[in-house]
Amino acid sequence: MADLQRLAETLEQDGGGVRDAGPADAVDGVPALAVARPTSADGVAAVLREATAQGLVTVARGAGTALDWGAPPERVDLILDTTGLDRLVEHGAGDLVVVSEAGLPIAALSETVRGAAQELVLDLPPDRLAGDSTVGGALSTGVSGPRRLQRGGIRDLVLGATVVLADGTTASSGGKVVKNVAGYDLAKLLTGAYGTLGVVVRAAFRLHPARPDRAFVLATGPLADVAARARDVVASQLAPAAVEIDRPAGSDVAEVAVLLEGTGGAVGQRAAAAAALLSGRVQDGPPTWWAALPGVSTSSTDGGSSTSGGGTHAKATATLTGVAGLLTAARDAEQRYGVGVALRGSAAGVLHAVVTGTPEATASAIGHLRGAATSPREGTVTVLRASREVRAALDVWGPVGGLDLMRAIKRQLDPGRNVAPGRFVGGI
Incomplete structure (x- = not known):
């Protein structure tokens, strides 16, 4: 059992707090015993140091918008709520760099x-x-959107x-930090x-100048045709900011949308x-x-919303030429197994x-x-969100290269498996 009094004492100077977990305090269906909400990196370090000394398992939580992605943890003794770390540390506009604490919402950072x-x-x-959704949550899930094609x-x-490690050690790497850890690019490892x-407590990001003018080009057609035309745009000299494909479940056609950004005519x-x-508009x-x-649910043109339903959410990657095969495999899977497969994402090969x-x-x-891809180099399909019944019926991660190295890094940074054990590939 967690000693909440000792955990609370670690935050006396921080101004944060510790409480018993409630019904809503669970990580992908695994209930927690307690919730700590520090307001500083030192507070995070103190809480983790004490939690690990007590043999507790800690899982970080930001806004919780993707807390059911990945795999459920082996157990959750303590949820570490990062929303108390919500400060913008620095905006170096001249250097196109921003530094923020992990609990700052992405929307608030973007507005600044x-x-x-x-x-x-x-x-x-x-x-x-x-x-x-917070800075720390975005890093932890590694999510990116349409404009990853160019940026x-x-x-x-x-x-x-x-990052604060399980034993309370604070380590940093990369730009805009004071102390660096030799041998690891922590920012990349944590993503x-x-x-x-x-537990990520602070991160620095590269910014881009906003491009004031934009236009979209849309076209619809048979799956293979849309994939080929989208590939042509990606490979063209038009420098598209994004080329996205949407194939609704049960459809023999797909839509491609191209975003062009810049200034003026x-x-x-x-x-x-x-x-x-594209032969589009x-x-x-x-x-x-x-x-x-x-x-x-997404906004519709009439001001309402449309929803394509629930189900098992997976992330699929493919080579530029392999996207057509992924679209065909989705249609084949529907016909063979009686399922629905909605597919949407970048024509360059990162789809959901x-x-x-x-x-x-x-x-x-x-x-x-x-x-549709015979090796991890050619593509992967990783299940992000699924019921326990679906997870029991398959390997949610699929074939993964470098698993031994990943496990070795986990042992190095968290030898006692006190931070979110089981959430990542191979039970890491």
Whole structure:
């Protein structure tokens, strides 16, 4: 049992607090015993040091918008609420750099840098932005949106990070930090690790100047045709900021949407050229599904909303030429296993899928999608969100390269498995 009194004493100077966990304090269905909410990096270190000394398992939580992504932890004794670390540390507008604490909502950070005509190009799903998804949560899940095609994903945008390890040690690496840890690029390691290596308390990101003018080009057609035309745009000299494909469940057709950004009339000229290449049409705004994950409510043109339903949420990657095979595999899986497979994401090969059906049929469909790529180098399908029945029927991570190295890093940074054990690939 957790000694809440001793945990609370660690935060006396911090101003944070510790409380018993309530019904809503669970991580992917695994209930917690207590919740600590420090307000500083020192407070996080003190809490983790005491929790580990007590043999407790700690899982970090920001806004909780993706707390059911990945795998459930082996157990949860303490939830460490990072929302008390919500300060913008520095905005170096001249250097196009921003530094913030981990509990700051991405939406709030974006609003601040927008005042300097700059942006952090993450393009989080609208539901996560509206739910105040935090800097730490975005890093831990490694999520990125449509414009990763040109600007890179969050792993490319993060310059440095400060993390508190399970024993209370504070370590930093990369830019805009004071103390560096030799041998590890912590910022990159922490990105997409689901909080299994430590608790992120601060991060620095590269910003980009905002581009004031934009145009969208849309086209619809058969799956293979849309994939080929989208590939042509990606490989063209038009420098698209994003090329996204949306294939609704059960459909033999898909829609491709191209975003062109820049300044002045050059955007319109590039949009016209893209429309000719796609045999499509130009419009000012995005399609209603833009940047949203399949299966999540999105705003419709009439002011209402549309929902494509629940199901098992997976992230699929493919090579530029392999996207067509992934689209075909989705349709084949539907016909073979009686499921629905909605597929949406970048024509360059990072897409999200929602599979609806029985657990057994869903597991078979996921396996069929994985068959579209014969090796991790050619593509992967990772299950992010699923019921326990679906998880029991398949390996949610699929084939993963470098697993021994990942486990060795976990042993180095968290030898007692006190931070979010089981949340990541291979039970890490």
